Amino acid sequence: MLVRLAQTYPRLGDIEYNFEQCLESIRSAAGDGADLIVFPELALTGYLLKDMVSLTGLRDDDPKITELIDLSRDISILIGLVEHGRDHFHYNSAFYLEDGRLAGRHRKGHLPTYGMFDEGRYFAPGNRVRAFDTSFGRAGVMICEDAWHPVNPYILSQDGAELLFVISNSPVRGMRESGRFQSVENWQRITSSYALLYSNFVFYVNRAGCEDGISFSGSSHVLDPQGELTAELPFLEAAEATVNIDLDELSRARIGSPVLRDEKFLTSLNELKRIKKESFGD
Amino acid sequence: MNSNESKKNLLAINCPEVLQVLSTFIRTEVHKTGFEKVVLGLSGGIDSSLSAALAVEALGAGNVMGVMMPYHSSNPDSLEDAKVLAGKLGIGCRTVEITPMVDPYFETCPEISNMRRGNVMARQRMIVLYDVSAETDALVLGTSNKTEYLLGYSTLWGDSACALNPLGDLYKTQVWELARYLELPERIVSKKPSADLWAGQTDEEELGFTYEQADEALEQLIDCRIKPEQLSARGFDGDFINRIMRMVRQTQYKRHLPLIAKLSNRTINRDFRFPRDWGI
Numbered sequence: 001m002l003v004r005l006a007q008t009y010p011r012l013g014d015i016e017y018n019f020e021q022c023l024e025s026i027r028s029a030a031g032d033g034a035d036l037i038v039f040p041e042l043a044l045t046g047y048l049l050k051d052m053v054s055l056t057g058l059r060d061d062d063p064k065i066t067e068l069i070d071l072s073r074d075i076s077i078l079i080g081l082v083e084h085g086r087d088h089f090h091y092n093s094a095f096y097l098e099d100g101r102l103a104g105r106h107r108k109g110h111l112p113t114y115g116m117f118d119e120g121r122y123f124a125p126g127n128r129v130r131a132f133d134t135s136f137g138r139a140g141v142m143i144c145e146d147a148w149h150p151v152n153p154y155i156l157s158q159d160g161a162e163l164l165f166v167i168s169n170s171p172v173r174g175m176r177e178s179g180r181f182q183s184v185e186n187w188q189r190i191t192s193s194y195a196l197l198y199s200n201f202v203f204y205v206n207r208a209g210c211e212d213g214i215s216f217s218g219s220s221h222v223l224d225p226q227g228e229l230t231a232e233l234p235f236l237e238a239a240e241a242t243v244n245i246d247l248d249e250l251s252r253a254r255i256g257s258p259v260l261r262d263e264k265f266l267t268s269l270n271e272l273k274r275i276k277k278e279s280f281g282d
Numbered sequence: 283m284n285s286n287e288s289k290k291n292l293l294a295i296n297c298p299e300v301l302q303v304l305s306t307f308i309r310t311e312v313h314k315t316g317f318e319k320v321v322l323g324l325s326g327g328i329d330s331s332l333s334a335a336l337a338v339e340a341l342g343a344g345n346v347m348g349v350m351m352p353y354h355s356s357n358p359d360s361l362e363d364a365k366v367l368a369g370k371l372g373i374g375c376r377t378v379e380i381t382p383m384v385d386p387y388f389e390t391c392p393e394i395s396n397m398r399r400g401n402v403m404a405r406q407r408m409i410v411l412y413d414v415s416a417e418t419d420a421l422v423l424g425t426s427n428k429t430e431y432l433l434g435y436s437t438l439w440g441d442s443a444c445a446l447n448p449l450g451d452l453y454k455t456q457v458w459e460l461a462r463y464l465e466l467p468e469r470i471v472s473k474k475p476s477a478d479l480w481a482g483q484t485d486e487e488e489l490g491f492t493y494e495q496a497d498e499a500l501e502q503l504i505d506c507r508i509k510p511e512q513l514s515a516r517g518f519d520g521d522f523i524n525r526i527m528r529m530v531r532q533t534q535y536k537r538h539l540p541l542i543a544k545l546s547n548r549t550i551n552r553d554f555r556f557p558r559d560w561g562i
Contacts, residue, residue: 176294177295181296210306211557212559213311236303237306
């Protein structure tokens with residue numbers, strides 16, 4: 001399986017430009033024989049949208065979505081965008097498009113609204129965490145902050161996910177005496193833990209470039225089901241790379257270290273129910 | 283003060299990574315506005331020297347212009363240091379004396395204090411810089427660091443005026459560290475910081491504490507969110523911490539655009555919220 005990681009640099013709020021850039025990447029990846037292309041969170045709009053959220057949302061029947069769906073007959077596409085829901089609310093969403101249909105939709109559930117983040121002000125939160133079937137196996141999608149809540153990859157892996165996708169817009173921050181910026185280091189800690197603990201492939205695709213003085217770190221990467229880093233894109237700069245994935249790694253990893261097999265799902269559920277009862281009543 | 287070593291480590295930075303971010307910041311934010319060049323005031327001090335060096339990393343020497351704007355009482359060494367730096371970086375530079383611009387005003391107010399004189403000079407330099415930026419199709423690059431911003435140790439709409447600023451999230455001690463990494467002339471790195479408003483003036487004498495002391499305290503108070511009373515318990519001088527906090531609070535207005543009286547349902551920047559990069 002050939003996966004193209006598209007570490008893009010969108011123009012803030014310029015949906016026409018970003019869409020054209022994405023089309024170019026999709027066609028080029030398809031031409032190179034890639035099976036799937038993964039774009040970052042909000043790849044069609046950029047991040048610091050503020051009041052532009054309501055100006056850049058796409059409905060399911062938007063011609064741009066239709067065009068992406070058409071292209072998905074040649075190559076599967078995972079892309080982040082502002083979704084204008086049927087309820088008229090806006091969601092920070094990821095669409096997984098394959099074989100001419102919308103095969104998976106994830107709405108970001110954890111909207112960071114603290115420190116430098118203000119997403120809860122503009123977006124409605126998603127309330128579903130579900131894996132879905134693709135041509136390559138069962139997949140689960142998290143958008144940036146979603147991945148900071150370990151219950152999300154837990155649910156996705158219990159729902160059968162073999163491929164975990166984390167698409168993000170992570171700003172560079174946290175200077176240290178040596179080594180990488182704290183934010184970059186943290187991401188790799190998180191993604192490698194999930195790959196290792198849930199014996200999944202993890203595809204982390206982050207954006208590049210600057211908006212209003214904030215720099216996005218890039219450093220997209222792929223981890224195999226043993227938690228080993230198998231590919232990494234450059235820091236800060238826009239870049240693309242194709243990664244060759246051997247799906248048999250899943251079997252080898254899960255046989256060698258069957259932590260996922262030995263997960264006690266019902267025990268977890270029972271304990272969660274007990275906590276629910278004790279904390280919130282029946 | 284206790285645990286000096288751990289405090290020192292907190293302020294230490296990974297220079298190559300920071301350089302990469304700042305260089306990308308300058309390049310992308312300048313280019314996306316349709317500009318290619320920046321102009322900045324060169325005082326011969328560490329901040330403007332570092333800003334200039336970062337701009338050269340980002341845009342190339344041919345796209346950076348330094349403007350030296352001495353007043354007749356400025357230390358001649360400052361002008362010399364600025365020229366040496368411009369030569370070393372290979373950037374274009376010009377000298378614009380501000381004496382004939384500000385002296386006629388000073389003559390109208392003979393009782394003017396040193397502080398007022400300093401502010402007038404800083405704002406005159408801003409006028410020159412913004413005019414040179416219009417003349418040369420360049421953006422004004424800022425040179426204020428985080429310590430100055432937090433302490434309010436700058437002239438509002440004067441030296442703080444700029445289109446973009448690569449140093450605003452680096453404390454003075456971090457500015458020194460990055461300047462050494464970029465091998466700026468030792469004379470510039472090691473000289474005592476001065477606003478050079480009058481002969482013999484130094485920042486640290488005027489402030490009454492050193493930048494190392496201020497940065498250690500600010501790093502704890504701002505970045506680590508340690509409360510002033512907790513810092514006193516950790517061996518910091520309580521009066522000093524209170525004084526620093528007072529300076530930060532009292533100069534909050536300098537870090538904001540002017541207040542707008544709210545009347546409508548959609549007031550600029552309150553409920554009409556767009557990023558600055560919206561328009562480009």
